[in-house]
Structure formats: structure tokens, C-alpha cells
Amino acid sequence: MKFKEIFQLLVDFFEREGIDYALIGAFALKAYGYMRATQDIDFIVRHEDRTKIVANLESLGFETSYSSTGYSNHVHPLSGLGRIDFVYVRGDTAESIFKETRRLLVLGNLTMPVVKAEHIVALKAFAMKNDPDRALKEMADIKELLSLPGIDLHEVRKYFEKYGQIERYHDIVGEKRKKQGY
Secondary structure (H helix, E strand, C coil), X not given: CCHHHHHHHHHHHHHHHCCCEEEECHHHHHHCCCCCCCCEEEEEEEHHHHHHHHHHHHHCCCEEEEECCCEEEEECCCXXXXXXXXXXXXXXXXXXXHHCCEEEEEECCEEEEECCHHHHXXXXXXXXXXXXXXXXXXXXXXXXXXXXXXXXXXXXXXXXXXXXXXXXXXXXXXXXXXXXXC
């Protein structure tokens, strides 16, 4: 996939249209120093910008392969242009996420807003709630995020509680504390 070209196309559009956006998924993990394979690009945006975003993607030849109130994914028939996924948020959730993004280096010399690590954990806890088959992959990513300096475990715990995943939180934090000699 031509990640850099796709990033630039999307970022130019977001900024031209005044759309709040932030990177989530594997490229957000990469921005925090954790590499894992990916075949797509994942963004979080405000729900109210959904129609504009989908129209722009379709004008570029992307097809909407799935769409719901909170999520959509788009694929391009040319394999080099790949797949793009969007999570749509609104209200207090959107306000919290977008006020706490950090501009980080993502690819080459390209920087863009990335959600804070705790919010990535929240998205992953939510994903596990909705699709328990994703737990192994999500837990591996969460483990890496929890190793970042300054991660707020109290905030992380609240997300696990909110999404009914507190046992998984205890599994990860217990394992982390054992490794640290607690």
C-alpha cells in the first residue's frame, strides 16, 4: 500500500475542510514506538464530518465496504491504495479525544495528530467487548502501550471497567507488575 501518498491525500483534505482527525490503529502504535504489520490506515474523526469524508473517499475511487453509525471502512480497487477505516465519535468523547491528541512523527517526515495512548487502549477495550475474538491481538497492543513512560493506569482501568473488561485489565497489570518485581 502506498501509505505516504494516502496519508498526504487525506491530511490535505482534512486540513482544507477543517476536519478534526487523529490517527489510531497500527500507525498510531508506530508513532509511540511499537511496530506491527498492517494493511490499512485507521482514523478517528467527528461524526458530523462523516458525510464529507465518505464523499471525498468515493470521489477518489474508494468503495465503502462497511458502514455503521460509529464506523466505516473503505477499499480501493487498486491494491496499492489499500483500505482506510474510520471511527466516528461525537459529544464529550470527541471533545476529550481531540483536545488531547499529540502531533507525532508517523511515516518518513510526516507528522499528524495521534490519539493519546490511553485513548488507544480505550478503543481496544471497546473492540474486545464487541468482538472477543480480537482479544489476543488487542491485548498484545495494550501491553506495549502500558509500557510507555507516564501511562495513566488509573485512566486505563476506567476504560476497562466501562467496557466490561476489568478481568483483562487485571491480567495485563498483574503481569506488568510481576515483570517489574512488584
